[in-house]
Amino acid sequence: MISSRSLHLTFAACLLLLLLTTAVAFVDLGAWGLVVNLTISGMKALLIGMIFMELKGDKGLSFFVVVLSFLWPLVLFGFTFADYLSR
């Protein structure tokens, strides 16, 4: 079972990451800004997924579904941009 202490920690971590994202956004990183943005949101998503949604201790197949459902949009993005970048 997830202890309520780790819930509070996750919440605090998410708020910190939020501050970090907004702070980073004020610095003009050009194209890298998007990459940083997405990694931080990805970390937040990972935290919430693991702790709040209890994927950490989950022995069932939920983890397999999560990986699959993140993989699929990448296929869509990848091939569509294969067209747009090489047009």
Added chain:
Amino acid sequence: MTRKEARFGMWLFLSSELVFFSGFFLLYAVLRFRFMEDFQQASKHMYVFLGFLNTVILLTSSWLMALALHSTRRKKIFFLGGTFFLGLLFLGLKFYEYFLHAKEGIFPGFSVGISEKLNSGQELFMNLYVLGTGLHALHMIFGLIALASLLTLFYFHRDPTPDALERMGLYWHFVDLVWLFLFPLFYLLGVSK
């Protein structure tokens, strides 16, 4: 039906929701790839503070929901009530923001005030913003309806099964996750320019 099966079923549904939103994220990615500067110009019209506030509200509501799943019955009602209230607050702020944009005249479809002349790229950003956050708000409304029905079950002492609460929690965290990706992509774009 054991807990494992309920979670697995809910995660399957959430993966289909994720693929649903990825359709709009693809639209965002391709249009941003084509209209980089316009997107940054248009993103200056966003109220970053309101967005930030909304993100904090949604994170807290997600936190309360997680706590609700792990607490005793009395605290559960309190936490779920808190989540419900924060959800309503989020929607209120969201529609207030839409109203501000409409007053500014850049809300697609109908603009209350003078319509600033946006070029096609900026207009696309506004349309995409409203479509993305609008669909997210729609999912919030479904979540709030489900949460309200759970709360009424508590009220009539026919407590909902732990599986139902579990599914509600998963759904709510998922909606919060989508917002976590929406916020930087729409609000924090033009801040640095």
Added chain:
Amino acid sequence: MFSDLSAYAIGFEKLSLFLLGVGVFFSSLIFILMIVFCLRYRRKGEERGGGPTENLRLEILWGTVPFLIMILIFVWGARLYMQLFQAEDHQQNVSVLAKRWMWKFYYPGGKEEVNRLYVPAGETTQLMMISQDVIHSFFVPDLRMKKDVLPGRYIRLNLHPLKPGNYPIRCAEYCGTDHSQMGARLIVLPPKKFEEWLKSSAQPAEEMISGRGRRLFEKHQCASCHREGDTHLGPDLHGIFGKEISLEGGKKVVVDEDYLRTSILAPEAQIHQGYPSAMPPYQGQFTEEELLSLIKYLKEGDHD
């Protein structure tokens, strides 16, 4: 049935013959096997089916052999497809405008035809195609050639017919009520006759498309920023077509029809270096035909 009207058509016929062979071979193989097995192993009484139920080598065999044949088909088809994208030195340059349920052709020297595409035999003609409204598709069955015509973007297609003749052109992408009536004729003339035709009824200069382009240019006072001498408001467009210019962000781009078209509609997308972005966007103020006339005017300048 078999057309040898262009190099692409000949290549296509060879490929389709090979595909027919593969198709007939495999489908007859499977039909014959099926019939033979059905007859040979009919159930006589209440007996059970025997025979092996797995064989790894066989599975690998009928997995890889079809895949190899398909790779061969893929390579052959891809090589044929890539022929379309080789840059060919084209003599003629015809602009095509697809409108809902008709085709309009603009020839060099100002001639215009509706639903009639005149092309010299033996030479390459480059079609620069755009659609006024929805997606159409320029389909010449005899040349085994098809390319979708999109609104908002110039699509280029090289035609190289070998023999004179009169061939149908059809629209292959659904485009509304009269999609099936949107036909035209491709008339391939021997080079000499094509030249005569081109000169036969050239319209007066004013009436020609580039003439209309000049009138538009003056009507919208483009010259107030774009004229000889340095107005440091807009680059001098006289003879700019085909030159390589550097853009604001340091990128270099050749001034071609696409660049001119997008710069007219949304100027601040690709600003010429050293000039302010002061030009208003003309999105939605010109029809495709007017845009074409402006571009033709800029391309040919006023030396005719």
Added chain:
Amino acid sequence: MIKSWLLTRDHKKIAWLYLGTITCFFAIGGLAATLMRLELLTPTEWLVTSDTYNRLFTLHGIIMVWFFLIPSIPNFFGNYLIPLMIGADDVLFPRLNLISWYVFVFGGAVTFYALLRGGVDTGWTFYPPYSTHFSRSFVALAASGVLISGFSSIFTGINFIVTIHYKRAEGMTWGRLPLFVWTHYATSLVMLLATPILAAVLVMICTERIFNIGFFDTTLGGDPILFQHLFWFYSHPAVYIMILPGMGVVSEIVATFCRKPIFGYWFVVWSSLAIALVGFLVWGHHMFVSGQSPYASLIFSFLSMAVAVPSAIKVFNWLATLYKGAISFEAPMLYGLGFIGLFTIGGLTGVFVAALGFDVHVHDTYFVVAHFHYIMVGGAVMAYMGALHLWWPKMTGRMYPENQARLAAVVLFLGFNVTFFPQFILGILGNPRRYHTYPPEFAWLHQISTLGAVLLAVGYIYPLYYLSRSFFKGEKAGKNPWQAGGLEWTTSSPPPEKNFEEPVEVVAGPYALHARKGISP
């Protein structure tokens, strides 16, 4: 009585509800097809105006794709048989199963209302900018109808995956699952991961039409190719949703009537999953001539070749099962053999169309129409009829008239070939698809095709007659009329409310039962 049906939780009753709805939609779609074939008898317009013709082929497309082909085998046979085949009493989420039927009917009603009010004239593909800015028809209404029915697909997908994972009986390991269940597992994966993109695209089409937004309209900055990417990312996996269940049915039919296990069980299983997964990587072959970049077309063409390999493996495995089998030729077996033959031709022409050079000429012509009808009508609908005849005794407890059924199968096979083989030639000769009037030199091919369509219609209506008659007058069918393996044949027919009298204990695979002594009927 009505309440027990409309609020039922039993997967068998829900399956019957689906059969009723699906048959109505099949009738509507079939009617539209016959009207079109009659109109195409003459090169010029004689029966319907071109505007009505456009609405007819759109109606035929939308109804057949979303309201017959996708739900037919999974939602009727899958719902009925998967719990029986894995030894469960019901699907894991019975309430969700009922909701999925109501969502399906509601979506169907909205779409039918849109088609009734005036129909849609954009083709089932809804290509912008025609569908968003130029079509004066009920596009948004029909699109929302289809969107709603998409949810029923997602719910069914969820239900099947969870049921197959967690509701298998004692001893029913993954290696002992019937192939019908495996193909439905693969189909459910595709349903789950592809249908949401359809919902997203249809939402975009509706918002673009209502608020005049420009995602796909070049004058407002969008790009129509982007729509095609999103649409075909759903629609190509959707064609695998339609064919995979058909393959599952044919595996069962061939195993049952050869009285031997399917050759290369694990290869057939892995090829089903491979079709489902690789099916997501190939959608670009619909856009070879549509202004997509040539390099992307190369990638898509190569992957389209790769996706054809598992289908080839399956066909060869069915053939190998026939080898040294004890083959009997009841009606389902005729449909199964018909499927193998026609699916082979459909698959081969699919490989041709995936070759870039060939596709440039035949794209958007009748060649493509013939190709996908060979797979859909020759494949999926042939398998649907085969399944109907194979499990009719189990579901109704009555036998259908054997010789009439065999006649119907042969008529269907002949009618189908006479209808759609000429269209291959029409396509090569350059007759574009969706043409209301066509050049006169193609008239004789269209006339043969229309003649075939009449035969086809007879082939479909005749079973409707004798199956419904056998529902009341057919002679009693025992537990296992075909001496088939599989758990569904061990319970009474029609099975009781909770499927099995005593708890089920599985000792051997579905086809291994053949190897041992025959089972008492």
